[in-house]
Amino acid sequence: MIFRPEFFFLGRTEGHGVVRDPLGRVARRCRVETVGDYxxxxxxxxxxxxxxxxxxxxxxxxxxxxxxxxxxxxxAEAVAGAGITGWRDDEDYVLSFRRAMGPAKGLLAPSYRTRFTMVSPGVALKTAQVSLLGVPMGTMTATHHRVVD
Known part of the structure; x- marks a missing residue:
């Protein structure tokens, strides 16, 4: 199954995620929701x-x-800006970018490398690695489930 963001994010998705610190410990959990349109x-x-x-x-x-x-x-993302490139890696979709976080802006902004993998029809796994100046800061793993209205 190939992850195609241009189709997957049309409509709504819901899911949950966990953020881990650089040592792999759970730092916090979240609910993830998307709403998209063409x-x-x-x-x-x-x-x-x-x-x-x-x-x-x-x-x-x-x-x-x-x-x-x-x-x-x-x-493009409202805080990260334009010019973000995403690409297909086999069946996955990967994107890499910087996004300001608090006072960390410009070259000091954290770097994100995010990978989406389809795990079943309508369900995707997202893995986002966050680093600062090349040093791993944490990882988020989350699911996105397409919502059929």
Missing amino acids: SQTRSAIEFEEVFTYDDGEVDVWRWAMTQGSNGVYVA
Whole structure:
């Protein structure tokens, strides 16, 4: 099963995740929800990804993504900015980017490497590795389940 973000994130997904520190210990848990639609004017899928953590923090990521050629995607996120490249790695979809977190901006912003893998029809596994200046800071593993309305 090939993960295709341009189809998977149309409509709604719901899921849960766990964040681990660099030593592999559970740091916190979250609920993950997305709502996406195709924008005719931008020729891109646009979706909002909301992480609601067990400590009360809510983190909202706003994405726009379009498929290019040869399995390459071009994406933008409201905080991370434009020019994010995603690509197909066998059946998976991978993207790598920097995103500001608190005072850590620019070259000091954490780096993210995120991989989506289909585990069954309508269910994807997301693994996001976060590093700062090449040093691992943590990992998030989450599921996204497509919601059929």
